[in-house]
Amino acid sequence: MSHHNSDHGHHDSGGSGPGGEVTVRSVSARNPKVRTVELRAKPMGLERAFLPAIVRGLTTTAKRFFENTFTRAQIETIEYPEERPDYPARFRGLHRLMTRDDGSVRCVACMMCPTACPAHCITIHPGERTDSHEKFPVIFEIDELRCVACGLCVEACPCDAIRMDTSTHMHPVDFRGDAILGKVDLMKRGTLSTANQGGEKGNWRATDGGEGSRGPESNVPAGPR
Ligand code: SF4
Ligand code: SF4
Numbered sequence: 001m002s003h004h005n006s007d008h009g010h011h012d013s014g015g016s017g018p019g020g021e022v023t024v025r026s027v028s029a030r031n032p033k034v035r036t037v038e039l040r041a042k043p044m045g046l047e048r049a050f051l052p053a054i055v056r057g058l059t060t061t062a063k064r065f066f067e068n069t070f071t072r073a074q075i076e077t078i079e080y081p082e083e084r085p086d087y088p089a090r091f092r093g094l095h096r097l098m099t100r101d102d103g104s105v106r107c108v109a110c111m112m113c114p115t116a117c118p119a120h121c122i123t124i125h126p127g128e129r130t131d132s133h134e135k136f137p138v139i140f141e142i143d144e145l146r147c148v149a150c151g152l153c154v155e156a157c158p159c160d161a162i163r164m165d166t167s168t169h170m171h172p173v174d175f176r177g178d179a180i181l182g183k184v185d186l187m188k189r190g191t192l193s194t195a196n197q198g199g200e201k202g203n204w205r206a207t208d209g210g211e212g213s214r215g216p217e218s219n220v221p222a223g224p225r
Contacts, residue, residue: 096189
């Protein structure tokens with residue numbers, strides 16, 4: 001043991017690091033790199049009261065406060081809704097139900113959208129139309145708080161009855177039930193769609209202005225976003 005101590009005598013006196021004095025108490029006979037050391041921390045002095053750290057923290061806070069008050073240079077947020085960011089062209093806004101020439105809902109209650117919806121937030125109760133062989137939704141509800149804005153309902157719809165192109169966010173609600181939009185709410189944003197109804201004349205996606213276009217009737221209704 002004494003042999004090792006003499007070999008590594010410089011360790012015995014230890015060394016000093018940022019944390020304080022290091023004293024080697026023992027060295028392993030099998031592996032000299034394995035040592036037992038004692039760390040004697042430096043007296044902390046003023047650091048003990050955390051005063052320098054508090055002053056540094058308050059200085060950073062005050063600096064940011066004045067920077068953001070007078071220049072807004074460090075502020076990433078915007079004053080919504082007065083200030084609005086540019087949304088991507090494919091942003092999915094609040095749903096709307098499209099209408100036919102006579103103003104009635106285009107939806108034929110085919111149940112494709114509630115089937116595709118991963119959030120199970122669409123409820124449809126179908127009824128029979130009297131003017132044609134088609135069905136229509138007696139009840140059409142979307143729970144906008146459960147919706148994950150995936151757009152699958154729009155993709156699933158065979159007749160351009162539902163869209164998510166309003167660029168409108170769901171408005172805040174005071175009561176849970178108010179987050180469930182009904183057929184009337186959804187049709188308020190709806191406009192006439194001239195896409196082929198009921199599968200006549202082939203696929204409306206192919207005949208309605210080509211890829212990525214739904215024709216002039218697809219314009220977002222006027223009003224606040
Ligand atoms: S956007 Fe997605 S989650 Fe929302 S109603 Fe449509 S299918 Fe359901
Ligand atoms: S997929 Fe279209 S037509 Fe079918 S129920 Fe949904 S909105 Fe109505």
